[in-house]
Amino acid sequence: MAHDETPLKNQAGMTSTADVEKMLEWQVERLQKLGNRIPDDMKELLGQMMGQGAMVPSTIHFVKFFDAWRAGDYTTSFESLHRYFDYTLQSSQTQNSKTYYQYALLHMAVLHADFGCFSEAVSAMQECISTARENQDMGCLNFALSWLHHLKKAHPGKMKDIESGGGLAGSERDGIAFLKSKAREGRLWSLLSSTLLSEAQLELSIGENVSKALEHILQSSYLNITHDIPSIIPAQMLMQSSVFGRL
16 A cells, blocks of 8 residues: 555646646636635645646636736736737637637726726727627627626716717617627527617617617517517616606
8 A cells, every 4th residue: 555655645736737727717717706816825726736847728817817806906917818818819720819809808998997997998898899790799799888888877977078089879889780680680589689778778878869768678578578588677677767767
């Protein structure tokens, strides 16, 4: 038994690259969903794994980005985000590079906004919207448009000057029109319903006729009932409340 224990003891610190990547992905998931920073003992363990001579996965930079972001370190988070997507673009196939680029812009916009750089955030998100439209990524485009609307609601004073420069409402209208068109073509009723609600939000936010917003809400309600889409009904009820509040 003593002869068999020695090699196992010597190999206790060895970890495969696949295991390291799975652990890093788990850390990213916790950072994204719960906002938990990495404990010091886990940082030390990850450092030991990275120092084994194996190729360092690009995900480690994504973990550092989230950890620095939660710590309020703008410089480190910005640098780590650049490194992660630079490594990812180099290792990915050519046809996927643009897809990674739009998500890099998405994270960049959210990072800028969280540190109060709203002009840079809007600029990055508008470029993300353009890239998502080009790649026909409906999920990314829908999220980007919703995020822009949320940013305007959360910081109306700071966003007013940006909107006065022009182009912001126009880019939202273009993105919504594109989403509606693609949703109808692909018979993606859930996406079409949520897009109609986004259009209603836009109508209310820029002071358009309330009847237009109500029309979009009723269209969304019809889709929810006809195609059994219960997940969007809460958002639909919230928008109805906003319309009645305006009236």
